[in-house]
Amino acid sequence: MPTTTARPAGDLAGFLAGFIAGEAYLGAGPGCFQCAVALGATDAGMCEMLHEFLGIGRVHRYQRRRPHYDDEVVWMVRSMRELVETLVPFLDEHLPASYKREQYGLWRGELMTYWDQRARRPRPCIVDGCAAPRRAKDLCRRHYYQAYGR
Numbered sequence: 001m002p003t004t005t006a007r008p009a010g011d012l013a014g015f016l017a018g019f020i021a022g023e024a025y026l027g028a029g030p031g032c033f034q035c036a037v038a039l040g041a042t043d044a045g046m047c048e049m050l051h052e053f054l055g056i057g058r059v060h061r062y063q064r065r066r067p068h069y070d071d072e073v074v075w076m077v078r079s080m081r082e083l084v085e086t087l088v089p090f091l092d093e094h095l096p097a098s099y100k101r102e103q104y105g106l107w108r109g110e111l112m113t114y115w116d117q118r119a120r121r122p123r124p125c126i127v128d129g130c131a132a133p134r135r136a137k138d139l140c141r142r143h144y145y146q147a148y149g150r
Helices: 009-023 041-054 080-094 099-117 141-148
Strands: 024-029 032-040 058-062 072-077
Touching: 009 024, 009 032, 009 041, 009 080, 009 099, 024 099, 032 041, 032 080, 032 099, 041 058, 041 072, 041 080, 072 080, 080 099
Parallel strands: none
Antiparallel strands: 024 032, 032 072, 058 072
């Protein structure tokens, strides 16, 4: 009788990356990026596992659209910050060589270009040591008023 042992976290990461390679949708539109895995409700555990392991995204449940369809469960990540800071490093390290890896490379390039050049997010003041968000002329409110008065 074969013995079973628990898989180390590294094996689980590789398994989930392979699952993403087989089932995930990587979408890019004007200013909107997403990664989604949509499965029948009987496989909801996989979406929950992705959500728990990576700690990002949301799991949505949808009722069947037609009587002969199954209910649907979708794990979806749309937060730019979650995509850039969590999903991209995970897939860079664990995604196996495949056609999905080529698709991912193109998607990643578009995402990172958008993140670096056009994404709206708080950026810090240009004064060294100041972490307050920028306002006018790349200064925070306090440094702007110091430089230009009220």
